[in-house]
Amino acid sequence: MPKSPDLLNLWYTGVNAVGGDAAVSRTIAAGDVQAPDRIIAVGKAAAAMATAAARTWPDTPCLIVTKYGHAETTPTGAQVIEAAHPVPDAASVTAGQALIDAVQSCKPGSHLLMLVSGGASSLAEVPTGDMTLDALKAETQALLASGAPIGDMNAHRTSRSQIKGGKLLARFKGAHVTTLALSDVEGDSLGTIGSGIGDAPSDPSFTFAPHIIASNAIAREAVAKASPVAVLTNSETLYADVTDLAPRLGRMLRDAAPGLHIFGGEPVVQLPDNPGQGGRNMALGLALAREIAGTQGLRILVAGTDGTDGPTDAAGALIDGTTWADSGADALARADAYPWLKDRGGLVITGPTGTNVMDLLIAYKA
Structure with a gap:
């Protein structure tokens, strides 16, 4: 009889397969990147990605822009700016200007290596026109509360930005740009990852080589290969609103044959006024607990591969048929899943992982 799988260990297997350090190291080792004259890393996995690049080119000037608490290990001598996510703050604007300065400082004939991961949309920004930081925060909070798909959100962010959608690299006067990106969006489009902060303008004056070096599909495949039991589902379909997704997914899993089921993507949640403490993965986990009760x-297990679910220290939730209680309905309505799950030992807390390829849901049916 096959051993019952440890879902958290399987989740870590998927996450480790797409780690920022490992993914950049693999790409460099394959010979896909020539020596750069400057390195810029931006996103939640920026520190891990820059560390890999600096291991090969330790003397290359390096700028890292990442989330607070995500820069514990960085290359010696690197300039590091930490900022807020998912709502930008004053440090985000400082970071955005630093990115402009770094790109504009590149000399003719130079090679710029851009390392991009999810979260860059909030972590670095220079707003257009007369938009204030307060107005930018309000717009971002409204977008997050609306439950809009990430593609729609990032298109709006690009329209308000002086550095998104190829506008940052339009300032580059060197010869060549290489962008290595970890994908946290459906379809793995470089124009959507980080709102296109590492994308080239439509008619670049330089040669441009982009590479998507890690994705949700790679993480899911690693989980599938490591599973000690039969894998019956492996799909990237977690893109609906939690209120629609949980009943459909719960019904499918209740009726499923024994084995492992792997899903990826990024569900959305519409937030009430004055939401509580939680995130999309905890909301989905709690909603699924209701669907599979008994x-x-x-x-x-459902958790964000970056190790943070919403503005919390949790990555997601681990639930079973005994998790649900009627008080969970109020927690769901108030978007307050974190304390409810914490009281029941249902939180998954991992800390920053050094990657960001959306979310993984791993279910085991005995």
């Missing part, structure tokens, strides 16, 4: 032999 089901024996079914365990579900």
Whole structure:
């Protein structure tokens, strides 16, 4: 009889397969990147990605822009700016101007290496026109509360930005740009990752080589290969609103044959006024707990691969058929899943992971 899988260990297997350090190291080792004259890393995985590049080119000037608490290990001598996510702050504007200065300082004939991961949309910004930081924050909070898909959100962000959608690299006067990106968006489009902060303008004056070096598909495949039981589902379909997704997914898993089911993507949540403490993965986990209440032999882990779910220190939730209680309905309505799950030992807390390829849901049916 096959061993019952450890869902958290499987999740880590997927995450480690797309780690920022490992993914950049693999790409450099493959010979896909020539020696750069400057390195810029921006996003939640920026520190890990820059560390890999600096291991090969330790003397190359390096700028890192990342989320607060995500820069514990950085290359010696690197300029590091930490800023807010998912809502930008004053440090985000400082970071955005630093990116402009770094790009504009590149000399003719130079090679710029851009390392991009999710979160860059909030972590670095220079707003257009007369938009104030307060107005930018308000717009961002409204977008987050609306439950809009990430592609729509990033298109709006680009329209308000002086550095998104190829506008940052339009300032580059060197000869060549290489962008290595970890994808945290459906379809793995460089124009959507970080709102296109590492994308080239439509008619660049330089040669441009982009590479998507890690994705949700790679993480899911690593989980599937490591599974000690049969993998019955492996799909990237977690893109609906949690209120629609949980009933459909819960019904499918209740009726499923024994084995492992792997899903990826990024669900959305519409937030109420004055939301509580939580994130999309915790909301989905709690909603699924209601759907599978009383089901024996079914365990579900759902967590963000970056290690943070919403503005919390949790990555997501681990639930089973015994998790649900009626008080969970109020927690769902108030978008306050974190304390509810914490009281029941249902939180998954990992800390920053050094990557960001959306979310993984791993379910085991005995």
